[in-house]
Amino acid sequence: MLDVKHAVKVFEKGTAIEHTALDHLDLHLDSGEFVTILGSNGAGKSTLFNAICGTFLLDSGKILLDGKDITYLKEHKRAVTIGRVFQDPMKGTAPNMTIEENLSLAHSRTTAKPLSFAPSRKQVALFRDRLAEFGMGLEDRMKTKVGLLSGGQRQAVTLLMCTIVPPKLLLLDEHTAALDPATAEKVMEITRTTVAQYRLTTMMITHNMSQALSVGSRTIMMDEGKILLDLKGQEREHTTVDDLLNLYSLSKHKAFDNDRMLLQ
Numbered sequence: 476m477l478d479v480k481h482a483v484k485v486f487e488k489g490t491a492i493e494h495t496a497l498d499h500l501d502l503h504l505d506s507g508e509f510v511t512i513l514g515s516n517g518a519g520k521s522t523l524f525n526a527i528c529g530t531f532l533l534d535s536g537k538i539l540l541d542g543k544d545i546t547y548l549k550e551h552k553r554a555v556t557i558g559r560v561f562q563d564p565m566k567g568t569a570p571n572m573t574i575e576e577n578l579s580l581a582h583s584r585t586t587a588k589p590l591s592f593a594p595s596r597k598q599v600a601l602f603r604d605r606l607a608e609f610g611m612g613l614e615d616r617m618k619t620k621v622g623l624l625s626g627g628q629r630q631a632v633t634l635l636m637c638t639i640v641p642p643k644l645l646l647l648d649e650h651t652a653a654l655d656p657a658t659a660e661k662v663m664e665i666t667r668t669t670v671a672q673y674r675l676t677t678m679m680i681t682h683n684m685s686q687a688l689s690v691g692s693r694t695i696m697m698d699e700g701k702i703l704l705d706l707k708g709q710e711r712e713h714t715t716v717d718d719l720l721n722l723y724s725l726s727k728h729k730a731f732d733n734d735r736m737l738l739q
Contacts, residue, residue, distance in 0.1 A: 558637025570622030
């Protein structure tokens with residue numbers, strides 16, 4: 476479904492601060508897989524997402540989505556089939572537009588019709604029904620400007636914008652990291668339900684090691700632009716946080732050091 480083949484991305488090439496963010500990385504995802512991604516800062520996690528989304532082009536390698544080579548496809552064209560929710564709740568929405576208008580734009584982006592923020596009655600009914608599933612009362616605030624919502628409410632709206640028409644691939648870039656624990660759990664609950672309901676192929680970056688092992692069906696750990704560990708099936712089911720740290724230490728011959736990593 477998703478194939479990243481021999482991906483290479485080097486920043487500041489030829490300078491004293493040259494950095495290889497992706498180092499001949501290979502990754503394959505089957506349709507419907509939900510993969511969580513761990514790694515220290517600078518491991519290449521967000522760079523991988525940016526490469527898949529088309530934020531920049533790879534120096535070498537290929538990216539195929541559902542059998543189509545998208546390596547050189549423009550970012551806005553990839554956005555039709557790839558949804559992304561960022562860590563910052565301020566990203567992904569237009570704050571001066573209402574919930575209804577934001578959802579209408581997201582919905583029309585995936586159709587052949589011109590972009591529009593004036594939804595039809597049928598669309599409004601769809602938006603209300605989908606928002607009601609979140610249990611946050613947002614279906615009664617559709618005329619509210621998104622900029623007036625809390626961080627968690629905004630992330631919920633962004634998640635719906637990405638999935639109102641189910642994408643081929645959903646990328647979650649630490650989308651709960653900026654939220655308080657209770658709100659983060661609520662957004663994760665919505666995420667699990669949405670991904671399961673529409674059987675979305677999903678990749679989620681997280682710094683919570685326990686969450687990485689309990690959410691989804693597969694866990695990848697990245698380091699220095701490479702995939703260091705790839706756990707799934709029974710191997711993943713029987714892996715604890717301590718096991719994960721030990722596996723990292725054995726592979727890299729050093730202790731995992733990241734003050735953002737949560738062990739709970």
